[in-house]
């Protein structure tokens with residue numbers, strides 16, 4: 001019997017619709033040559049919803065997501081005024097307990113990177129830390145934000161990262177600021193050491209976040225799997241995206257025990273909205289990660305191989321890769337490889 005996956009598709013704001021539509025074209029091209037079906041259910045979320053719904057995550061969208069097997073999410077613009085609706089991505093990660101944010105950092109052929117042949121993964125705790133949303137004004141000009149770190153969430157992310165490292169080059173680096181954040185990062189460090197007991201074959205390194213960002217520039221090949229708390233992981237993964245090529249190529253997965261949400265690492269880049277200019281590959285690779293998560297490993301690999309083939313050929317290049325081609329030209333080139 002043909003397997004059908006229900007996919008929540010949230011196009012988002014800014015460049016979101018362009019990169020999400022490009023990805024859906026690619027997913028439909030791979031679906032046409034596979035035995036499974038993809039049933040896209042389109043939901044509204046993001047800044048553009050606030051005027052109509054009074055929120056950036058309408059309850060209709062949440063209900064739609066609950067019916068699906070996975071979510072393909074375009075980037076969304078988050079208003080920055082105090083009291084405005086909080087980030088949709090952060091809200092969805094919490095509601096669905098998508099505790100692992102997994103961001104592969106890999107060089108592509110023919111794409112300028114700081115060093116050749118890099119291949120590592122940033123695994124970021126995705127539900128707490130400085131993204132807990134517990135922020136308040138104590139007095140005019142005096143604010144506090146709570147950095148919530150729990151043993152349970154730290155152990156879960158550490159175990160996820162060790163499992164991944166044990167399937168790769170068996171090297172894990174845990175990144176923290178335990179010299180300053182002694183209690184919160186003390187809890188994180190203890191959880192990593194507890195998880196380590198189950199993975200004796202994995203070599204472990206311990207690094208302060210400031211040293212880790214420096215090392216990412218100086219010797220990125222040192223890393224295999226990096227595991228860290230929420231904000232440190234967000235910063236390190238954008239840096240890693242540029243070290244390995246471009247933010248326009250970097251994909252991320254938000255994985256929980258029962259659900260997965262897939263999105264580019266980048267945001268909604270509002271200044272490029274509607275210009276058909278940005279690179280859709282980050283979102284297309286997120287689509288590939290989604291198929292892998294659903295168990296469709298061959299189809300996921302087909303997308304990755306098509307992306308690699310187009311980049312290797314070097315005929316179609318978006319502005320971030322030093323070219324002049326459009327978002328849709330890049331998507332069409334990848335689709336053409338999948339149809340060949």
Ligand code: NAD
Pocket residue numbers: 019074075076077078079089247248249263265266267268269270278279280282320
């Ligand atoms: P951004 O990632 O949107 O853009 C930073 C810069 O990166 C862009 O100006 C552009 O030069 C480059 N860039 C981004 N995507 C690219 C692509 N596909 N191809 C080529 N170049 C690309 O970051 P920002 O400016 O900090 O944030 C803009 C908005 O996005 C904010 O409202 C922020 O809250 C939101 N955001 C959302 C998410 C999400 O939905 N998960 C993630 C990050 C930022």
